[in-house]
Amino acid sequence: MAPIIKTEKLNHLYSAGTPFERLAIKDIDFEAEQGEFIGIIGHTGSGKSTFIQHLNGLLKPTSGKVLFNDTDIWESKAYVRDVRFKVGLVFQYPEYQLFEETVYKDIAFGPKNMRLTENEIDLRVHEAADFVGIEHELLDKSPFELSGGQKRRIAIAGVIAMRPDILILDEPTAGLDPRGRDMIIGNIRSYHEKMKSTVILVTHNMEEIARSVQRLVVFESGSILMNGTPAEIFMQGDKLQKIGLAVPEITRVIMRLRELGLPLNPSIFTVEQATEALLNLKGGRKRA
């Protein structure tokens, strides 16, 4: 199957020609299949946000290409605009972009720009609100009266309402409490399952990414350092630690248990897997 989105030798230079010039990403080759759930991790300043803003044409590459469905997105002005709707991007701290009088109108902003009919817009606003768990009574409120977590979910709904083929989220859980985090990650996972669309999730939280994604891409100083399933990546704990990233806590526990001599699979990275493995071990011993 052809990848839905692909980048070839992508480079981006910020503030070219000034003393602040900086090559934020270098020669990025990346591919995503239709329906894939991909996680991007990397140290602060490693170029994650810069990279994802290329995928929907918000940033123009200094050199290199972004192909959406095998067509260069910069081929024509009309195509870039089209791609903006097909590749939905939720920014870091998206609640600061809310501006309308009511939650409803704010979620409807994207669909309205797509020039959909009133009926279709209404349908999508409610659908998106359901996805992020916003009760319909809240739709007539002002977004500024709501809590931070609610605002965040409304902002995400604003992008989901465009029904993008690819949904990209830049640290959607930054600054939320654990309950708020779980809720948003849950929303995103159910969205991925129901809509079968491609989802790319940027995060610093290893636990949440370990549980959700099918493939993990690790950024380091503007390049892709590793690319593989979470199991493959988290097995290389040393390499991750060297670039300042941590493996999930539970993986650390498992590693330590292995050092102590327990025969455990090193690719365990969720609490559920660990519980199962440990119970198996215990059960196995009893039987033996």
Added chain:
Amino acid sequence: MLRDITLGQFFPGKTLIHNLDPRTKLIFTVIYFVALFISGSFVSYAIILVFLSVCITISHIRLKVIMKGMKPLLIIIVMTSILNLFYTKGEPIVSFWIIKLTYEGIRNALFMILRIFLLITGTFLLTYTTSPMQLTDGLESLLSPLKKIKVPVHELSMMMSIALRFIPTLIEETDKIMSAQKARGADFETGNLIQKAKAMLPLLIPLFISAFRRADELAVAMECRCYHGGAGRTKLKRLVMKNRDFLALMAGAVLFGITLLFNSLGI
């Protein structure tokens, strides 16, 4: 990108010009401006130009950066020079239809271009080599005699430094919100004037809200640190005039004298 605007930006460095006391640079800039405005001959402009080039070379600011900062002001320069070119009275050299080109007009236009160019480049040199904090500290110190006549100098300079401090932040914020709205299909470029003004709402509303939020947070933070205005406040970095500052001021006085001289000679 919005962030590439270099107007009023500070480029850190360790050159002689960077290291001068901000007060020296401010006084110098004033002398420079006055010299520029009283000079009206090619030689005096040439001297100022040479002088400015030397300063730019010392400061290691690249010409490209200055030119880039000049870009947004190009229209003003072109407009004023055109106005000067055609609306100066004098002996016409060539004339056809209603357009008359006079020697005085060409001269005035050229002078105007030179004058604006030198004025702006001089200002750039000041802001490129002096951090906003230094600049306001310098201003506060220079204006402190006005405290005697109850001008709130400290408060004004505090306001100015806060404003300067937040310009890059607001630009960054504008950039971010703009991108976020573009990601939802907002279109800031096409359409007529009214449509364009309306398209700015999704940008301006979040921007104002966040500016107020920031102001509020800053006020609280300042109160938490017991800020109560200027009285009795000491500085972390006290401004001290050094020998190089006196030398620079002398150079300024010499420049002023020479311009005045050539100007009165009329060459």
